[in-house]
Amino acid sequence: MADIGTLTPEQMLQQQQILRQQKMAEMLLQQGLQQPQGQMVSGRYVAPSITQNLAGLANVYFGQKGIEKGDQAQLDLAKAIRGQESVALADYMNEFQGKPATPDKVTEMAGPYTSKVPMPTATMVGTPAVAGNPMLANMNALQNPNSPAFLRQHAMKKITEGPNWAEVSQLNPKTGDTDTYVYDKNSPDPKSTMRFVATSKPALTRAESLRLGDEGIGTGGGGQAFVGNAPVGNVTMAGGNVPTAGSELPASYKPVTAVGKNDLVKAYGYDPFKEPTPPNLPNKDIRQWRADLYKPLSGTAGDQVTGAKLYYDTLTKYNNYVDGLTTSDLAKPSVRQMLTSLHAQVKLTGKEANKLGVLNGGDERILDEVIPNYKDILVTKENLKKMIQNQKEFGSNIIVNAYGTQQKPVPETMRKYVAVPKIEEAPATDIKATLKQLNIPYDPSYEYKVNSDGSVDRRKKR
Helix, strand or coil: CCCHHHCCHHHHHHHHHHHHHHHHHHHHHHHHHCCCCCEEECCEEECCCHHHHHHHHHHHHHHHHHHHHHHHHHHHHHHHHHHHHHHHHHHHHHHHHEECCECCEEEECCCCCCCCCCCCEEEECCECCEECCHHHHHHHHHHCCCCCHHHHHHHHHHHHCCCCEEEEEEECCCCCCEEEEEEECCCCCHHHHCEEEEEECCCCCHHHHHHHHHCCCCCCCCCCCEECCEECCCEEECCEEECCCCCCCCCCCCCCCCCCHHHHHHHHCCCCCCCCCCCCCCHHHHHHHHHHHCCCCCHHHHHHHHHHHHHHHHHHHHHHHHHCCCHHHHHCHHHHHHHHHHHHHHHHHHHHHHCCCCCCHHHHHHHHHHCCCCCCCCCCHHHHHHHHHHHHHHHHHHHHHHHHHCCCCCCHHHHHHCCCCCCCCCCCCCHHHHHHHCCCCCCCCEEEEECCCCCEEEEECC
8 A cells, every 4th residue: 555645636535445445345255254143933943044145155255356456456556656756756867967968860761662762761850958957856846746755855855955064175286275165065066156265374384395305305285395406396587497485586587588599699609698507516505506696796796787787778768869850850959958968878877887987088088989969960870879789789798797707697687788799791892992092903804802901912813
């Protein structure tokens, strides 16, 4: 017999009808099993008639059949209930998990066909994917009268329960810290409910991790230990690999670019931005060596670099102002006054770069010849630019030599102050004009060469 508490009203009515039929069959069977008794009539015993016995047998037969029919009806009802529950459970799982997409399917239709008549086909259109909806599945399961009792209880619990927050910790691989989150365990998608709470520091600081790494003790987090002279977990800084922890390097250092590297090597004989080869030292000494390598220059070398940078910036400012002028602008008093001011700044910073000390008349004339004032009508813009470029190269040589003598790479932040020297070829000599000045006749069948001492050699052309 099915559980009354799990039946629908229709199933309960059917169950009651079966129970009444079974009760009547049992009563009929009990009545048929009772033996007919004789009676005393006028002092004489009268035995029961044979018809009474036949009626009892009939009651036994029909009562037994009624009981068997009721049992079968109970089995059929239980089977129907299980089938309905299976369908309800399948519907719940389909809504909870969703359905994958099905592709189109082409099938050939059966039947005899000749080669002249193509075989027809039938196309079954596929269905798109359906995402799972746990909340809708629980609602439908709760309202479906055919849902099993345990499924309705589960659906009611999921619909009415509130969030169940729990904590989870994750290691941040970028910082080495441990981040704490909370999430709802009762949510159908717990990952979507994760909320950041706080960050806790690692058990070991970077300095402690590096120290343990130097001693050969791996920590597996926070700071990274060195292996030989090659640091692990570092970043590329100006001139080479420099560790991020314990080296006290400024954050403004950027990776070295390869722009102009070959030209620099040709001009200076080496790459001034490249870090020299580390010495064979213990790991902790290597870190200190690299930290010292990128400290700013001090003393005389530092003063030289500072003076060269100021000279370079003043030359750039002077060049940019001149570059925007036209010939008619030179007639304006304000322009001529600005040119005088900028030219004076160039001479003052040039004095420092050339270590001239207090300027006197001779020194000023030298600086005027090195970088003239553009307000002079004899100074062309093209020649002035060449002179400014030459002085920029002079300042670059001061910076490179200052770091080179200290066996340090030039910081990447000073790359704009290191100009690549441009080697210009001497203008071709007008041989005819030279021979004319020397009163030597020119013969096109000969090749002429002017020597450094002014003499001329000639050779017959082949």
